[in-house]
Amino acid sequence: MHTHASPNVGPVAPSAAADAPLVGVLALQGDFADHQDALHRHGVQTRQVRNAQDLQGLHGLVLPGGESTTMLRLLDADGLWQPLGDTLRSGLPVFATCAGMILLAEKVENPSQRSYALLPITVVRNGYGRQFHSGTFELASDVLPSGTTGTFIRAPRITRTGPGCDVLARRGADAVLVQKGPILAACFHPELQPDAHPVIGRFVASVRQRAASTVRH
Numbered sequence: 001m002h003t004h005a006s007p008n009v010g011p012v013a014p015s016a017a018a019d020a021p022l023v024g025v026l027a028l029q030g031d032f033a034d035h036q037d038a039l040h041r042h043g044v045q046t047r048q049v050r051n052a053q054d055l056q057g058l059h060g061l062v063l064p065g066g067e068s069t070t071m072l073r074l075l076d077a078d079g080l081w082q083p084l085g086d087t088l089r090s091g092l093p094v095f096a097t098c099a100g101m102i103l104l105a106e107k108v109e110n111p112s113q114r115s116y117a118l119l120p121i122t123v124v125r126n127g128y129g130r131q132f133h134s135g136t137f138e139l140a141s142d143v144l145p146s147g148t149t150g151t152f153i154r155a156p157r158i159t160r161t162g163p164g165c166d167v168l169a170r171r172g173a174d175a176v177l178v179q180k181g182p183i184l185a186a187c188f189h190p191e192l193q194p195d196a197h198p199v200i201g202r203f204v205a206s207v208r209q210r211a212a213s214t215v216r217h
Helices: 032-041 068-077 081-088 099-104 198-216
Strands: 022-026 045-049 060-063 094-097 105-109 119-124 135-138 149-152 157-161 166-171 174-180 183-186
Touching: 022 032, 022 198, 032 045, 032 060, 032 198, 060 099, 060 198, 068 081, 068 099, 094 099, 099 105, 099 119, 099 183, 119 174, 119 183, 149 166, 149 174, 157 174, 183 198
Parallel strands: 022 045, 022 060, 060 094, 094 183, 105 119
Antiparallel strands: 119 157, 135 149, 166 174, 174 183
16 A cells, blocks of 8 residues: 655645644555545545544544554554544444445454444455455445446455445445444555545535534534
């Protein structure tokens, strides 16, 4: 996965106001910079999250793809495990891809590992095989435009969804995009596609709603 650096607060689209919603992107490891670029295309600001202070004042939060066991180790090393968990449970809109989804799953297999257990799903790490089986596939969905695709890279596989977990898209018979309340999670990588992806658009819409409600209060 990409691990190149990106400015801590990225540029916004020309049409975005200076007070555009601010989305934090966990930036310990993985493809956080690609998520920032994708969010900028939707006209929101981003901040790399590397410590507890970076979690303040956000309207949304992204857990990117990468390597989930490495992320767990770095969350502990940087003292972020508990502060991040508090933010994830706060009702803030959250979008998680690949390894980020593994961090949120109720149960992780191949091998078992700890998680925040906020999504009632079971995931199998590398459930679609290694790099050889990676690729871009069309998704079946009632909420995404026809022809929407997802790029799978050493992707986790959802083998169970529990009560309260809505399946928004499938690859064949498998759930690959799920949501519970403000938490949206994907097995695939919409941030890697060059155009604005409707899944990121769905997340940004919830971020804008959150930002608007914050202003009203």
